[in-house]
Amino acid sequence: MMLEEPILSVKNLSKQFGDGCRRCSDPSTRDLIKNYCPSCGMVFACRDISLDLYPGEILGVVGESGSGKSSLMKCLYFDSDVTSGELYLQDEEFYGQNLWTLSAQKKRYIRNHKYGMVYQNPVHGLKMDFTSIGNIAEKLIAAGNRNVDNMKMVGEKLLDTVHIPLFRMKEEPRNFSGGMQQRVQIAKALSNNPPVLFLDEVTTGLDLSVQADVLDLIKRIQREFGISMIVVSHDLAVIRMLADRTIVMLNGEVIENGLTDQILEDPIHPYTQTLVYSLL
Amino acid sequence: MKKLKTHFAFLDEGSKKEIRRATLKAVAIPGYQVPFASREMPIGRGWGTGGLQLTLSLVGKEDVLKVIDQGADESVNAVSIKKLVHSTTNVELTEATEDATLIQSRHRIPEIPLTKDQILVLQVPMPEPLRTYEKKEYITKMLHAEKEYSGIWLMLFEQIMKYGRTSTDADHPVLVNERYVMAPSPIPRFDNPKMHHSEALILLGAGREKKIYAVPPYTDVASLAFDDYVFQKEDFSGEACHLCGATDVFLDELVDDHTGKTIYQCNDTSYCVDRLNKLEQEEVSTVDA
Numbered sequence: 001m002m003l004e005e006p007i008l009s010v011k012n013l014s015k016q017f018g019d020g021c022r023r024c025s026d027p028s029t030r031d032l033i034k035n036y037c038p039s040c041g042m043v044f045a046c047r048d049i050s051l052d053l054y055p056g057e058i059l060g061v062v063g064e065s066g067s068g069k070s071s072l073m074k075c076l077y078f079d080s081d082v083t084s085g086e087l088y089l090q091d092e093e094f095y096g097q098n099l100w101t102l103s104a105q106k107k108r109y110i111r112n113h114k115y116g117m118v119y120q121n122p123v124h125g126l127k128m129d130f131t132s133i134g135n136i137a138e139k140l141i142a143a144g145n146r147n148v149d150n151m152k153m154v155g156e157k158l159l160d161t162v163h164i165p166l167f168r169m170k171e172e173p174r175n176f177s178g179g180m181q182q183r184v185q186i187a188k189a190l191s192n193n194p195p196v197l198f199l200d201e202v203t204t205g206l207d208l209s210v211q212a213d214v215l216d217l218i219k220r221i222q223r224e225f226g227i228s229m230i231v232v233s234h235d236l237a238v239i240r241m242l243a244d245r246t247i248v249m250l251n252g253e254v255i256e257n258g259l260t261d262q263i264l265e266d267p268i269h270p271y272t273q274t275l276v277y278s279l280l
Numbered sequence: 281m282k283k284l285k286t287h288f289a290f291l292d293e294g295s296k297k298e299i300r301r302a303t304l305k306a307v308a309i310p311g312y313q314v315p316f317a318s319r320e321m322p323i324g325r326g327w328g329t330g331g332l333q334l335t336l337s338l339v340g341k342e343d344v345l346k347v348i349d350q351g352a353d354e355s356v357n358a359v360s361i362k363k364l365v366h367s368t369t370n371v372e373l374t375e376a377t378e379d380a381t382l383i384q385s386r387h388r389i390p391e392i393p394l395t396k397d398q399i400l401v402l403q404v405p406m407p408e409p410l411r412t413y414e415k416k417e418y419i420t421k422m423l424h425a426e427k428e429y430s431g432i433w434l435m436l437f438e439q440i441m442k443y444g445r446t447s448t449d450a451d452h453p454v455l456v457n458e459r460y461v462m463a464p465s466p467i468p469r470f471d472n473p474k475m476h477h478s479e480a481l482i483l484l485g486a487g488r489e490k491k492i493y494a495v496p497p498y499t500d501v502a503s504l505a506f507d508d509y510v511f512q513k514e515d516f517s518g519e520a521c522h523l524c525g526a527t528d529v530f531l532d533e534l535v536d537d538h539t540g541k542t543i544y545q546c547n548d549t550s551y552c553v554d555r556l557n558k559l560e561q562e563e564v565s566t567v568d569a
């Protein structure tokens with residue numbers, strides 16, 4: 001698998017909140033508390049992160065709260081700007097172009113045609129007072145579809161895939177349980193057959209049995225559609241279940257990186273060791 | 281002639297200039313909402329202050345003004361606007377569409393096709409077609425700038441899901457000059473096609489929302505519709521005005537006091553009266569002969 005070209009490739013991503021000061025802009029005098037400069041309040045949310053996502057694999061990103069996982073996802077999905085770094089997509093149209101330097105329209109195009117996103121909080125991914133089928137159609141419309149019956153057909157098929165009964169398709173997600181909302185979000189994210197899917201803490205806050213349902217669904221989608229996914233979780237158990245390879249983040253940095261099984265069997269970094277031992 | 285104590289056309293020259301500048305910009309960018317410093321007017325906000333300011337900035341001594349409110353020249357609202365303009369300009373007033381050079385209207389476009397010598401001013405309560413989809417102004421501005429109109433299509437999709445068709449009875453969104461999506465003001469869908477390649481300049485003014493926008497003469501105006509759900513006007517086929525017999529016009533539905541039956545009547549009253557007068561003349565001339 002590793003001999004293939006990655007479908008998505010991140011090089012030296014940095015994401016900072018704040019302007020920084022003399023002390024923290026120079027790495028030799030930098031004295032951070034976790035990811036935070038005590039003299040100016042700057043947050044180093046992502047520090048020099050590089051990663052590759054290979055076709056058809058699930059890459060896990062695990063780390064404690066505040067380690068920078070969501071910041072990483074937001075940069076990948078163009079929800080927020082990066083401080084520096086490069087992002088490449090294996091795609092005829094954008095081959096060799098750093099996606100982070102593209103225009104807003106081009107980024108929107110990539111979001112609508114190449115990406116799917118499932119947010120930790122369904123409020124960010126769904127319009128709660130629109131119908132569920134309408135939420136799926138939104139992504140199709142954004143990708144240029146202007147045929148109602150075709151969009152309805154695609155939406156129905158996806159709702160069926162994620163086990164939302166069709167008689168509820170015209171209901172608003174706000175009437176749904178958390179697990180159902182996540183499944184509508186997944187259906188929406190899949191609607192334009194994206195080669196890349198991002199999932200940020202999709203099972204956090206769900207009951208254990210519902211969590212298992214959603215995790216099964218993700219596994220099934222990987223098998224059926226062959227989509228490459230980045231799955232973020234602070235829960236190593238979730239990562240163990242889903243991810244082929246895993247990166248471990250701490251204070252905005254990647255501290256460990258490898259096959260999930262290997263990391264679980266033989267963690268190298270002391271932080272990863274605590275994480276793994278607490279799971280056992 | 282009565283002596284005029286206030287400014288000609290109520291507004292001071294500085295205000296008129298500012299409104300005209302915004303209007304010129306609006307004409308130059310068809311369908312784009314141009315902000316302007318909307319003034320307090322001696323009529324209630326939401327009663328056509330945007331349209332009124334456009335009218336006042338445009339009106340000259342030679343103009344002939346017509347004001348209509350949902351098709352009627354005699355409504356209280358239309359009359360009070362006419363009074364204000366007349367008392368500060370002494371311009372001639374008319375109810376005959378073809379005699380007017382300047383027509384201010386609320387929620388209708390007259391049935392008689394307008395000409396290149398006329399300007400139509402439409403009153404607008406809500407100029408932003410994306411507002412129900414997105415509340416924040418800076419985001420809707422960005423969406424227009426990027427020509428990102430998924431939101432308005434989604435609104436139409438939702439209506440079809442819920443009602444089996446698009447349910448915009450008025451203010452059905454249009455694409456102007458293949459660039460900007462625009463709220464045509466709450467005119468019935470029946471009037472949307474009249475905007476397409478209109479010979480008359482159409483100006484739209486929103487007082488409360490402080491926006492002016494325009495459809496210059498001969499501009500493409502397309503009502504938004506999905507490939508498989510075509511745009512449809514209100515359907516009055518088989519019905520006719522019970523007064524003048526007109527068929528291809530926008531009809532109001534009334535209930536006959538005596539019979540309790542539904543009857544139809546021209547919504548554009550001056551058009552109806554005009555037809556009645558002509559019919560009467562024809563009768564008189566046949567009797568004379």
Ligand SMILES: Nc1ncnc2c1ncn2[C@@H]1O[C@H](COP(=O)(O)OP(=O)(O)OP(=O)(O)O)[C@@H](O)[C@H]1O
Binds near residue numbers: 035045071234
């Ligand atoms: N808009 C912001 N302004 C300032 N700091 C921010 C902002 N967003 C995130 N941060 C900071 O960036 C760091 C990384 O946050 P992030 O949300 O990426 O963490 P996370 O790993 O997703 O955590 P969690 O598991 O709680 O979701 C945190 O220290 C956070 O406080």
Ligand SMILES: [Mg+2]
Binds near residue numbers: 070071120201
């Ligand atoms: Mg997070």
Ligand SMILES: [Zn+2]
Binds near residue numbers: 020022024040041042
């Ligand atoms: Zn600092």
